[in-house]
Amino acid sequence: MNPAPLVALVGNPNAGKSALFNALTGARQKVGNYPGVTVERKSGRLSLPDGRPIELIDLPGAYSLEPASPDEAVTRDVVLGRQDGERQPDVILVVMDATNLDNHLRFALQLIALGIPIVVALNMIDMAKRDGLEIDVPALSRALGVPVIATVAEYQAPRLSFHGDAGIVADLLARAGQRIEQGALAGIGVADQRHQRRDVHCPTNLEVTNLAGERGNMDGAGHGTAQRDRHPADPARDRSLAERRAVQDLDADALVEAELAQPPRLGDAQRRPIDRRDGRALPLGEGFEAGEHLHRRGHIHPASDYQ
Amino acid sequence: MLRLDQLPVRRPARIAAIDWERLPVAQARRMRELGFDEGVGIETLHHGPIRRDPIALRIGRMTVAIRRAQAEAIQVVEAAAAE
Numbered sequence: 001m002n003p004a005p006l007v008a009l010v011g012n013p014n015a016g017k018s019a020l021f022n023a024l025t026g027a028r029q030k031v032g033n034y035p036g037v038t039v040e041r042k043s044g045r046l047s048l049p050d051g052r053p054i055e056l057i058d059l060p061g062a063y064s065l066e067p068a069s070p071d072e073a074v075t076r077d078v079v080l081g082r083q084d085g086e087r088q089p090d091v092i093l094v095v096m097d098a099t100n101l102d103n104h105l106r107f108a109l110q111l112i113a114l115g116i117p118i119v120v121a122l123n124m125i126d127m128a129k130r131d132g133l134e135i136d137v138p139a140l141s142r143a144l145g146v147p148v149i150a151t152v153a154e155y156q157a158p159r160l161s162f163h164g165d166a167g168i169v170a171d172l173l174a175r176a177g178q179r180i181e182q183g184a185l186a187g188i189g190v191a192d193q194r195h196q197r198r199d200v201h202c203p204t205n206l207e208v209t210n211l212a213g214e215r216g217n218m219d220g221a222g223h224g225t226a227q228r229d230r231h232p233a234d235p236a237r238d239r240s241l242a243e244r245r246a247v248q249d250l251d252a253d254a255l256v257e258a259e260l261a262q263p264p265r266l267g268d269a270q271r272r273p274i275d276r277r278d279g280r281a282l283p284l285g286e287g288f289e290a291g292e293h294l295h296r297r298g299h300i301h302p303a304s305d306y307q
Numbered sequence: 308m309l310r311l312d313q314l315p316v317r318r319p320a321r322i323a324a325i326d327w328e329r330l331p332v333a334q335a336r337r338m339r340e341l342g343f344d345e346g347v348g349i350e351t352l353h354h355g356p357i358r359r360d361p362i363a364l365r366i367g368r369m370t371v372a373i374r375r376a377q378a379e380a381i382q383v384v385e386a387a388a389a390e
Contacts, residue, residue, distance in 0.1 A: 063340035063341065064336075068333065068336075099368060100368045100369070102342070102367065103341075103368075103369070107340075
């Protein structure tokens, strides 16, 4: 019997990976260790309404694929399929904090550049909305070239809830090479679990603005520092909501546009060799596509403390 | 324009320049990952008790503590002065 598709939660620290993990798996969790390192391995099971299981693992938070700690090294190695005691995940679920997109996109882009199957969970979308950020999820998804689903994973004792599109699981499975029948997932998460109850609803109340329409004041060229210069000095307190919205849009937009002119397609992982020494994908064809920009701007350095 | 380590507490500023060459590669990389970059809004929140080191900063939406020596590589412009 084939093992259940393996889905790994990856993202920056405090993006909400564990909250999402808890909300998706409820009480069905196992905690162990990766062999040889004191890094916790958390895995859980997720059952679809038709009974098919998915194994979900919660990886340590990381800022990039170049580790600065043993935890980050485990995250990198699992993602690249070379961690002892773990098979390569079928899907990476990248968790991003919607209120901290300009920072979290950096790592997400690095992961997307690997060409492995990815679904993005845009977490804390409720907080973003509260802060006046309106994120055009379909546009972000198109720009990144991967499915993006807005989620809210919150802990409200004694009950965990996962508000998100049921499509997230459908996308996960589809990318894990599983066939999904239309409507088979309509009720995912609504069924009560033994210990926790999960609610799922689509964030239809989310006001979505057309990001493409709102960026008229920015040319495609000169995004880099010009766009950075638009950062007001005190985003947390002094900025008006409108300004904050504009800045967030510009950040996400400029980053994505500049770095993902050609989003990697599913299946690239098989064709693109991975450099076993530093874990980065080797150039395919004309270069390191999506990650190249990050390298050029110095966001990614080849050197690393943990190899 | 002043160095980040000289920026008074609670005075919103913006990073004007970072002398990456001064920083060890691993530190520079981590600081970039944390969002340090030219043009980014920054604000000093606290200074440590001994030689005012380390320095707690708000950068983007995060609070980050860095060493005084690292802050010395960063030039900032106060937001009030920039307007």
